[in-house]
Structure formats: C-alpha cells, structure tokens
Amino acid sequence: MRSAFAVCLVFAGCCSNVIFLELLVRQHPGCGNIVTFAQFLFIAVEGFLFEVDLGRKRPAIPIRYYIVMVTMFFTVSVVNNYALNLNIAMPLHMIFRSGSLIANMILGIIILKKRYSVFKYASIALVSVGIFTCTFMSAKQVTSETSVRENDGFQAFAWWLLGIGALTFALLTSARMGIFQETLYKQFGKHPKEALFYNHALPLPGFIFLASDIYNHAVLFNKSELYPVPVLGVTMPIMWFYLLMNVITQYVCIRGVFILTTECTSLTVTLMVTLRKFVSLIFSIWYFQNPFTPWHWLGTLFVFLGTLLYSEVWNHLGATRLMPPKEDKKN
Template identity: 35%
Template sequence: MPTQRLSARGAAQESPMRKRAAIYDFGLILLLIFGGCCSNALALELTTRQLPASGTLLTLAQFVATTLIALLCELEWRSMYGWPVLWLRRPGVPLRRWLIQVVLYFITSILNNEAFAFHIPMSVHIVFRSGGMLVNMVLGYTVSGKRYSLLQLASVMLVTVGVIVATLSAAMPSASGPPSRHPMGDYMTGVALLSLALITSGCMGLFQEQTYAKYGREHWHEALFYSHLFSLPLFVLQSGALRQQIAHANQTPREWIGMCKSCQVLGFFIPSYYIKLALNVLTQLLCINGVNRLTSRVSSLSVSLILVVRKAVSLLISVVLLNHQTGSMGLWSGAAAVLVGTLGYSYGGLRHSTPSPKIKST
C-alpha cells in the first residue's frame, strides 16, 4: 500500500510537469511556424524583388543549407580498423526511391523560384501554391484508386475557383497600387511555371505517400536529407544561369556587416543580395523544423488549420505591410475561397477516413 501511494503521488507531481513541457513544445512549434514561415515569405519577397531572375541561385542556397543541417542527424559513429569515425546511417528506404523523388523535388523548386522572374506577385505565389489539391485529387483517383466525399469535391472546386480569381485579379490594374508595367505574356508564363510546379509537386507527394506507406513515416528526416543531397549535382545543368545570377548578385549595392561602419573595423562590406539570401535560408530552416514538428504531434486537420492561418498572415504581411496596398476584391475573395476550401477538404477527409461505429448484435 505505501508503495502504491508513493507511485500515485509521483504521477500526480509528474502530470503538471508534462503539461508544462507540452505547452512549451507547442509554443515553440507555433513560434517556428508563424515566426519562421511568415518571416521566410517576407525574406523571399525582398530577395526576389531585388533580383527577380535569381531563382536558381536561391534554390541552390536553400538546398545546400538544408543538406548541411539535415546531415547532422544522419551521422553516426562507426568503428573502422579500431578507430571511431563519423559515417552516414544506413538508410531505411532504398536510395533508388529517393532518386526518383529528388528529380521531382528539384524540378518543383526550380519552377516555383523561377516564376518570380516573370513578375508573379508574392500574394499570387502564396495563393497559387495552395491550389495543388485538384492535382492531388486527380492523381489519387486515377493512380491510387482513392475515393473522395462530396464535401472534399466541393472544397477542391472552391479552392480552384479561388486560385483562378486571385490569379486573374493580380493581372488586372489595381486602384490601390501602381499600374502594371509588365507584359501580360510574361505574367502568363509565370502562371504556367507555377501550374507545372503544382503537377510535379502532386506527383512527388503521391510517390512520397507510397514510400511512407511501404516503409513507414518515421523516415521523413531521411527523405529531407537525401532529397536535397542528391539534388545538388543537378545544378550542374544550370551552371550557366548560376554564373550569370552570381554576377548580378555581386553587383548589388554593398552593405556593411560589423560593429563600426564609420571606422570600418571588425566587419566587412558584402553585396546586399546575400544578406537577404542568408535571411531567406535561415527562416526556411526554421519553417521546415516547425512544420515537421507539428505534423508529428497533432492531427492532419489541426495541421491544415494552423498552416491556413499562417498563409493568411503571410498574405497580409505581403500585401499590407510590405507593399503598402489594400489588395483588390478579387485577391481577397480568391484567398478566402482557398482558405475555406482547404479547411473543408481537410475536415471532409477526416470524416471520410473515420470508420463508422459497428452496432453490436444482441
């Protein structure tokens, strides 16, 4: 009896500690998502505004940084000839599956970042990348044989209409902002690049889902590492564009990094583009960390809800705070349709996948 009382007392004392730890962990996740992801959207817009045609350089910097950070968790100590050495962990998924995903991920990233060269506003970029559910639904129905509820079908249609309305409204001159100085052909080329990115992203998601179903979802960090590592050699195909973009980045106005600008000691000058690029890479790492932590702790509906709110905050920051505009009615109505449709799709999927309770026979 005394032993049982002591164990019950210890459990009662441990419960508040677990609650505080859970609250701290969830607070850290929200800070990483809203701080990291929203800051990343801001840094991305500042970077692409200074050099719109720097998508390949931007993608390379993101891939190198993500590879180096993910490498830290993929190393382990091994013994070779009696000496301890750091070596890569044995992968839990065959590398050939990661190679297929690498090509799709590389193409998707390049297309998304190159679209900025064709004067796609960040607001459209945020809304458009939420429109991949139509592609995912078509691929899921035709390839995986999935079936969707009526609420999911209606939600996807709402999201698609919202993306179209927001995209077309951004191409029209706005009363709250300066008239567009870019040809419509350039804008539609950027839209085509984003559309292709949605297709490749949908194929990548389907392939990744099949991989996780076969080998388990605990390999997400391994996927993060190898998808970025194996993509690095592919940048050789973009070497000409990279040299040109690096030359343009080196020509941007120089800014002082250090303690004393007037006396020019304990510091150095650096092209201003690289400061924005470093900020973009850092905030992206924080964003990835937050999203992966969130996915592993809460339901898919909660993940969708939090990410939808995050995208809405990013849209407000881009349109109102950074560009000092009010945005058009078409943009806000399209964004609202996307947000409502995303939530409806997630909720419909949750109800569709939940089995109905069985009635016991008496």
C-alpha cells in the same frame, strides 16, 4: 505533441521565409536559382554532418526511391522560384500555389482511388473559384499596367501566361511527390530527417547546369550595400544577409513540413501548408504594400473559406487531434 511542434515550425519558418524571399526578388527578380542552391546546400551539409554521420549511416529507404523523389522535389523548387521571373507577383505566387489542396485531392482520387466526403468536395470547389478569380484579375492587371507603361501588353501577358503554366506544372508535381512520400512511409517506415537530407543532397549536381546564373547573381549580391548584422557586430552586403536569413528560415520551415509528413496524411500536410501561405499572403500585402484589388480579396476569401470548411469537417466529426480520423476510403 510532435504534430503541434511541427506546425509551429512550419508557421514560424515559412512565414518569415516569405519575407526574406520577397526582399530578395524585389531587388533581383531572377535570383531564384541562387536562392534554391543556397537552401539545398545548407540543408545537405547539415544532414551530412548530423543525420547520415558523414556518410557512414545506410539509408532506411532505398536510394532508388529517393532518386525519384528528389527529381520531383528539385524540379518543383527550381520551377517555383523561376516563375517569379515571369511577371508573377508574390501574392499571386502564394495564392496559386495554395491550389496544392486541389491537386493533391485530384491525384489522390486518380492514383490512390480515394473517395472523399461532400464537404471536402465543396471546400475544394471554393478553393478553385478563389484561385481562378485571383488569377483572372491578375491577368487583367498585367496587361493593363504594361500596355500603359511599355506598350507591349501582349508580350507581358505571354510571359505571365508562361509563369502560370510553370506554377501549374510545379503544383501537380508537388502533389504527386506528396503522395509518393506517403506510400514510401507506409512501406519503409517514417524517416523525416533522412528524407530531408537526401531530398537536398542528391539534386546538388544538377545545379552545375545553372552555375553561370548563380555566379552572376553572386556578383550582384557582392555589389549590394553593406548592412550591419544585429548581435554579431559584423557588416556584410545586405543581399547576402537576406539570403542567409532566407536559408535559415527555409530550413526551419522544411523541417516542420517533413515532420508533419510522418505524423499526418499527405492531404493534411497540404492543408496546414495552405493555411500558412495565407498568413504569409496577408502579411506580404500589408508590409510590402503589394497591389491587391477587392476582387483579389474576394478570391482570397473563397480560398480561405474553402480551407476552413475542410477543417470544420474534422471538428464536426469530433476530431480532437491535429491529425484527422481516416475517413477517406478506397473503392
């Protein structure tokens, strides 16, 4: 039951979060730092009040482990958001991050010495082909469009390539963090609310290094047009409204993900998040009219089929719960 509830939180929160993120980056592509800071601050304050009892509750998992975890978590969040400022379109951003299924399995084999069924390897192959196709076609799109508009296609491609490198780094770091969480829960028990708080509270001092960028975007947000907030009957700059909604939906999303990490394996969580990303992707293309060629759709189809193949293996094995039987075996 908790797993089903967590899945609902993930799909509702994460899909709506992507909408408000795209509304933000369409106006100010470099606003990733202020978005990340607002998300971390909101979740940290909520956890300080309701989870750690104003700091009086001792953590069940030693702080030193949380420091390692939050270093990875902070890095992934900042790098992923900053990649949007490097010629990375939102659809490609979502597609590329769906490669976490591949990264998680590769690191599981290397670090945890896991072995998987032929069906899982086949599903990962499909996902890999799909991501490569979308990435390759996006590269051609970047160079062709910018060469006509600005006559600097090579420079635009270089920035795009840097963005792909940033996404790759974040992808591997995120997968490593998932495996690290899984091993911690086995050793100290499951504490999703506590992990949610420390993962967002401990990195807050790191935003000091991004303070000037955050301040500059706050000034830009203040200058945006006024928007009458429904129900509340107040008006506020529309960019601040988008940010507020992004923060709230991010909290719902991340809360669901952290519950899932206590109910399922790291690979299962990755699968659920991957499916959520493709629901968001389809809506983003339809609602925002993002450019998407038939080759992009083919790549998306490969990724989606690979993910479905992974789930169909569970159904073939007779799984009736959300969490699959632990068929993965160590050497």
